[in-house]
Amino acid sequence: MNGVRVGKRVIGADSPVTVGWDNLPKVEGGPFKRMFFTYFQPAVLLALVLFWMYAPDSIAKASTAIGIGIGFKVLLYILEWVNPRYKSWSLTWKELVVDLFYVAIAYTLIRYLGKNFGSDVWAEHILKSFDTEKFTWFTSMPLLVQAFLITLFADICYYWMHRGMHNWYPLWLSHSVHHYITQLNINKGQIGNPTEIFLIGLGIGGFFDFLPRAALLAGSLGMSISIYQHANIRFNTPRWWLFLFNTTEHHSVHHSLDYEASRSNYCNTYIFLDRIFGTCVDGEAELLGMEGGRRMSIPEQMTYTFTEGYKSSKAFLQRRLHPAAVPAE
Numbered sequence: 001m002n003g004v005r006v007g008k009r010v011i012g013a014d015s016p017v018t019v020g021w022d023n024l025p026k027v028e029g030g031p032f033k034r035m036f037f038t039y040f041q042p043a044v045l046l047a048l049v050l051f052w053m054y055a056p057d058s059i060a061k062a063s064t065a066i067g068i069g070i071g072f073k074v075l076l077y078i079l080e081w082v083n084p085r086y087k088s089w090s091l092t093w094k095e096l097v098v099d100l101f102y103v104a105i106a107y108t109l110i111r112y113l114g115k116n117f118g119s120d121v122w123a124e125h126i127l128k129s130f131d132t133e134k135f136t137w138f139t140s141m142p143l144l145v146q147a148f149l150i151t152l153f154a155d156i157c158y159y160w161m162h163r164g165m166h167n168w169y170p171l172w173l174s175h176s177v178h179h180y181i182t183q184l185n186i187n188k189g190q191i192g193n194p195t196e197i198f199l200i201g202l203g204i205g206g207f208f209d210f211l212p213r214a215a216l217l218a219g220s221l222g223m224s225i226s227i228y229q230h231a232n233i234r235f236n237t238p239r240w241w242l243f244l245f246n247t248t249e250h251h252s253v254h255h256s257l258d259y260e261a262s263r264s265n266y267c268n269t270y271i272f273l274d275r276i277f278g279t280c281v282d283g284e285a286e287l288l289g290m291e292g293g294r295r296m297s298i299p300e301q302m303t304y305t306f307t308e309g310y311k312s313s314k315a316f317l318q319r320r321l322h323p324a325a326v327p328a329e
């Protein structure tokens with residue numbers, strides 16, 4: 001396979017990746033269906049922004065945000081079923097059981113750890129010493145600007161955390177498990193070694209109960225853009241959206257079996273960050289995973305980070321202590 005040159009890199013030399021937007025499959029069907037899957041993503045974004053900007057205080061609460069989040073996920077399940085991006089990504093019983101296992105973990109164990117050791121603990125600490133007057137320069141800006149800046153800041157952090165995970169071996173041990181998934185669907189964001197979900201959960205979870213409206217708006221801004229990255233839904237995503245935002249298209253490239261392609265599109269929300277930092281690859285991939293698409297069992301996913309970490313630290317120590325005894329690689 002030859003691959004395609006993107007900047008200094010060759011994409012698609014190990015496994016096929018469609019590079020660019022021109023050869024992507026289009027939504028098939030009647031005019032209503034095509035229109036629906038063209039404007040769905042922008043329409044939802046607009047509706048949520050308007051809701052969080054203008055809804056009265058009595059309904060603009062964190063519990064409403066949770067309700068909307070759950071309802072929206074259910075809608076996306078239906079859309080995955082109506083108009084899948086790839087048949088090969090369709091949910092099988094085996095996939096569903098694994099997915100549900102992780103969703104259950106995410107909602108129980110990780111929440112519990114977060115509450116006791118993660119962001120909830122230091123959120124309380126920070127909020128106690130929080131001097132609201134120092135932030136009037138921020139809170140006097142228009143709500144939408146505040147929300148955008150919050151999501152931008154969060155996404156810059158996410159970008160470097162994620163890029164670090166791909167480049168620093170100890171973090172890669174934790175993150176690599178997530179890269180063994182061989183298909184994308186709404187549940188796949190949860191799949192990985194629990195250590196990783198905990199690392200990401202350190203982020204913002206703890207502030208949830210104290211959120212002002214700008215943060216709720218920021219949350220739904222982030223959700224209505226980044227939730228699609230693991231969705232198996234074929235959209236005719238508008239060009240301007242592809243230019244600004246992270247999409248299933250971009251994220252499938254990030255999960256590609258192709259090594260170079262997987263080292264791209266690190267952002268969670270704003271793909272223009274990858275454009276700025278030089279890691280964006282526009283396109284799409286169907287064949288996903290690691291090691292030729294080898295599937296991992298749940299027990300292996302749970303233990304991989306630790307067993308691999310143990311193996312490599314042992315090998316490292318052996319090389320250090322008895323350099324002569326280890327044959328050169």
Ligand SMILES: [Zn+2]
Nearest residue numbers: 162166175254
């Ligand atoms: Zn990754």
